[in-house]
Amino acid sequence: MKIGMVCYPSYGGSGVVATELGYALGERGHEVHFISSARPFRLHRFHENLFFHEVTDVNYPLFKFPPYTLLLANKIVEVANYVGLDVIHAHYAIPHSISAFLAKQMMSRPLPLVTTLHGTDVTLVGAFEEFYNLTRLGLKASDRITAVSRSLARETEETFGAIDQDIKVIPNFIDPNVYMPMEGLMDRYRGHFAPQGEKILAHISNFREVKRVVDVVRIFCQVEKAIPCRLLLVGDGPEMSRVEREVVKLGLERKVCFLGKQESVKEILQMVDVFILPSEQESFGLVALEAMACGVPVVASRVGGLPEVVQDGKTGYLADVRDVQGMSEAVLRLLTDNLRYKSFSEQAVTWARERFPVDRAVQEYESVYESVVQSRSS
């Protein structure tokens, strides 16, 4: 099959999901054409079945804002006609399924559209009044809608009401041969970041407000009062200055290390003892899954799809959003009991491998593509 994959190229889970799905489909012999404003950030390995088509900007004095949605629609049509795409898979309703909808109108043959909802499109962007009708149009124009968690599917249905179809839940996934504990790397990196054998806590995100990274620093501050530890902060984004100020305010400069944006996190996760994700909202929390697959228990907020990803009391702990005290205690519960820690770490690996394997997800997406292509041609 020839699949057009439309996604954001920036640092974030939806681009990762689209890219990893692309590689997995490529391995299974499908041709995958990525269409985006830039090369998605994890699309770096050459694969003979993967292609990238850049949506190039236009410079015209009348355009105060370059019309990306229209340029993308045009590019989808170009690629679809040139390579003979069978299906478009849009990651995010806004603006990708709207562009795909426009592309469908311009095509002289049917071009089925699958839209995957990742979260903020529906819970934040889509729910803003200005975007409500547009998001609803994107949903209605999609031949099949998938969501990355049951919670997101439910929330979408509550927010947008009847949209003529059930939303299919296909949870995000990991490749267990890539995300796994790698004993050798653990000691090498640990010695560098925690030379006195301190415990290592970590957080990885795009530092948006919704991630509550300041809470990560506050949780670390509580934990550090009880046991020697270090904090690794990976990523960058709008909250960075606030986070840096909090680190300075709490006098933690020598114990917190900012690693910036990193393309590959599986190496970093090897040296981490506990991963912290105290988000305000999280439709899935792909990075929590990546951490668990590497044997790192997760302490996270009980919100959105996180309870579907982190097993409270088994692969990590969940607490209410903003409950810095509760999350600090959860981290300490893990770090002060070796037996408990070991069983959580092992259960995290097993859970991630058995519940979220890439093979299962790619087969589910394949059958979604097949069903929309068949119903369009019959």
Ligand code: GMT
């Ligand atoms: O969380 C972000 O800021 C990035 C965003 C994205 O577009 O990549 O992540 C969303 O999609 C991920 C992949 O499905 C999910 O794992 C994240 O939970 C989701 N983010 C939110 O719901 C806030």
